[in-house]
Amino acid sequence: MIKNQVDTVVSAAKAAGRNALDESAGKALLADYGIRVPQSRVAKGVADVDAVMQGLQVPVVVKVMSPDILHKSDAGGVKINLRSATEVKAAIEDMLAAPKIKGARIEGFLVEEMAPSGHELVIGGLRDPQFGPLVMVGLGGIFVEIFKDVSFRLCPIARIDAEEMLDELKAAAILKGARGGKPASREAIIEVLLKMGGEDGLLLKHAADISEADINPLIVSETGAVAVDARFILG
């Protein structure tokens, strides 16, 4: 996708009075900056599923797309590990019946290849009223939520800043494969950090429009990093 189209995605969302990009628009934005996202397609409803499943590798995950639902998992709008069109259709029917989804405006269902296993990271962005865009990295789950083990820098960051951000995480050893775990590709994380927070990165380029951003999770294996979910708050 070329930048103009992505800008259209951002401006379209703003024109529609949205305060956030939906997941597929968010991922299109990431892909435009060279950040890997899982292959995905949108099904309007169960009728589309057979066509949509052509060309996608199973297992897939299905996520509801709705401007009314910010926390999809909590609403029952995420089903993982689906291995066939039949399973995908059943998942969509379940969602349509879920209490928190029933009444919402539904724009479709994102059917997406599941990322290979790896470390879960969060990479985020935030526009400070005085300092402008900041970029953040941390390990997902309890490391972010409980220990608040994250590292911030002001945009733009250079490679050495990205390196130091990772080094100052208390959980840095986990990424290197502590306790018999597999290491995460440091290079892949640094690349995503630079594509988000670097000189030509997404956060600086869209500083006027994006007030907050989360890639959560970014799944990082030994060989690469994939942005599995992304949220962009506009404003």
Added chain:
Amino acid sequence: MSIVEQFTPLFAPKTVAVIGASTKGNALPNVFIRRIREFGFSGDIYPIHPAAAEIDGLTAYKSLADTPKPVDYAYIAVSGAQIPGMLAAAKGHVRFAQVISSGFGEVDEGKGLQDELVQAAKAGGMRLLGPNCLGIYTPRGRVTFAEIGPKETGPVGIVSQSGGLGTDIIRRGLSRGLKFSGLVTVGNCADVTPSDLLEFYLADPQTRVIGMYIETAKDGRRLFDILRKARASKPVVILKGGRTQQGLAAAASHTGSLAGDDRVWVALARQTGCMLVDTLDHFIDTLLIFQTLSPRPQRPTRKVVLFGNGGGTSVLATDYFSRLDLDVTPFDQGPIDALAALKLPPGTSITNPVDCPVGTLQQDDGRVAEKILDIICGQGKPEALVMHLNLSAFVGRTKPEVLDNLVAAAMRVQEKYPGQSHFILVLRSDGEPALEARKREFRDKAVALGVPVYDEMANAGHPLAALASFERYRAARGG
């Protein structure tokens, strides 16, 4: 015009106008006139007064536009509402106006008046400092708002958003041996901001180290850009007051909710090499180390040797320093053997820390210490050497010159191994008045020789860790 040229009328004014001085001679501006005369200001002073012909023996003028020569610096302390009109009337005749008066943007009902003030300064063609501040202290220009302060120009440039803290920095700095290239209080920063003065100090050849007290950085992005561009060419120490909570309440993302407190300031420090401190004491301690010692990025400080009297003090300091990521590990066998060959009295510990009771230190009037220090520097090769003397333990047991001999010995060893180890002196005392006086006299001598002096080991640890982090930053970024 270069930034240094732009700010020269502020730091070295040839003409000073004063608004608010009374014919009775008892208002704050009268005190200001007296102070700058005592401080040795030799330029023209123009009191501005609507009616008087003369104030404090000086010819008074009706308006800022009426002075015989253009005004480099105007000191203004009258009630706020009159000031905008006075500035607007200056018609390009004034370079810098500092408004001491309060009642502007710091209170809700004064916000409109502050906007007026800014517009008036613009219309009058001048830069505005303040309002709501105390003044400037600039030894090179012989202008000061403070009651005391060194007359000598030094390497430390300060900008403070608080006037009172500015006074503290001068007074406490004086007693610690700090020498300033300037100190500017900027109050509400309606026009000139800390970033502007940072830019000046970075370019100013007099200034080698910069200290900033900041409460709010309205132009935070510019502060970041200036620091980033400077690539840590000079050490910048930031004392940050007040923590930013903006944007937090509305945060809708993980990132937003995690960004609170001072993470942005920590990020700024890590990225630009500036140093954050939490207290006025740390601020002064850190400025002092950069005034006296030259950062050595080619060999960043990590290995530290502690040498002095006081076993418990050595042990506590070893723990404290290691928490600051400074390394106080025992010597290799070489220096230990060399120290053992000196056959020092029992009770002397010769690993690292090197703990010498007073008995050892006073041997041969302190000259044994020189041999010990020679081995420490020549063979132990630490990146920093902290010599600590518990003055209480010397009282009544040694001749007064032993202390001088010890420091002289340390200085000779320093000269023998130039650039080998940063040398820091800790003079410990118990607060007893005579001892304090002795310490003070001794401290002045040492600081004049370029040795930073601290009261306790912990006070020395923080600035040393800051120096180390600055050196590491420069080393990692090719500088």
